[in-house]
Amino acid sequence: MKKLLMIVLMAGSxxxxxxxxxxxxxxxxxxxxxxxxATVSGGNFWNESKTYSIVDQxxxxxxxxxxxxxxxxxxxxxxxxxxxxxxxxxxxxxxYQLNGGTADTLATFTNVPFDSLRSPGISLAQSSLxxxxxxxxxxxxxxxxxxxxxxxxxxxxxQTAGTTSVAVPAGTQIVATIDYQVDxxx
Numbered sequence: 001m002k003k004l005l006m007i008v009l010m011a012g013s014x015x016x017x018x019x020x021x022x023x024x025x026x027x028x029x030x031x032x033x034x035x036x037x038a039t040v041s042g043g044n045f046w047n048e049s050k051t052y053s054i055v056d057q058x059x060x061x062x063x064x065x066x067x068x069x070x071x072x073x074x075x076x077x078x079x080x081x082x083x084x085x086x087x088x089x090x091x092x093x094x095x096y097q098l099n100g101g102t103a104d105t106l107a108t109f110t111n112v113p114f115d116s117l118r119s120p121g122i123s124l125a126q127s128s129l130x131x132x133x134x135x136x137x138x139x140x141x142x143x144x145x146x147x148x149x150x151x152x153x154x155x156x157x158x159q160t161a162g163t164t165s166v167a168v169p170a171g172t173q174i175v176a177t178i179d180y181q182v183d184x185x186x
Contacts, residue, residue: 025098027070035177036158043167046092047172049159054144054151058182066150071183073145073183077106077137078177079130079160080121084114085168092162094124094176096136098143098153104136111165121175144180 034057038048057067079094089111097103109130116122116129124130124137143153160176 004139020076025186027183027185029064030058030184031179032061032063032182034158035155036172037175038160040164040168040174041171044164045162046159047159049157051155051157053154053155055179056116057180065182065184068185069150069182070125070185071084071147071149072145072151073181074141074178075181076174076179077124078121078179079107079109079112079117079124080119080175080177081114081117082119082173082175085166085172086114088114088164088166088168090114090162090164090174090175093158095159095161096140096178097157097159098140099155099179100157103157103159104139105133106136106140107132109162111127117174121177140178146151 034050034052036048036050038046054072054157055066058069077094081090091110093108094106095103096106107124107130108181112122112129116127122129124132144151144156146152156178158176158178160174162174163174
């Protein structure tokens with residue numbers, strides 16, 4: 001009995017001692033969705049933009065994180081409607097502007113059914129309902145991603161504009177989101 005207890009204790013000590021080591025530095029991935037939420041006005045059109053400072057987005061999570069960024073990346077780009085009407089379609093575009101420069105088209109869409117935009121929406125990378133501007137997407141990825149730290153881009157403006165095929169209830173929204181991730185060393 002004592003021999004069995006001793007073996008169990010030694011085996012347990014070996015497992016705990018060899019398996020529990022903290023890796024230093026420890027990396028966490030921050031999800032920073034860069035979204036523009038447009039309210040469809042006049043019954044069937046929208047045009048909305050929002051500007052983000054990358055460093056401000058990071059420091060809003062923790063003021064110390066901006067100096068500890070190890071990598072940045074775009075994980076997805078989504079188009080969605082939180083509460084779409086029962087019938088109808090949307091047509092429009094998503095554009096972006098880096099550091100106050102020239103606007104570039106990211107994607108266009110024509111006659112996309114409301115129901116397909118129900119949250120979480122459609123991914124530009126995976127949906128055939130959206131026409132991606134390959135050059136615009138490539139420029140965005142180059143400017144916003146960095147495998148070794150913060151991107152060179154300081155600000156990004158995301159804009160969406162378009163129309164619906166039918167008049168929609170007041171308060172109907174359409175959302176364009178760039179899912180941005182930042183790896184931070186803690």
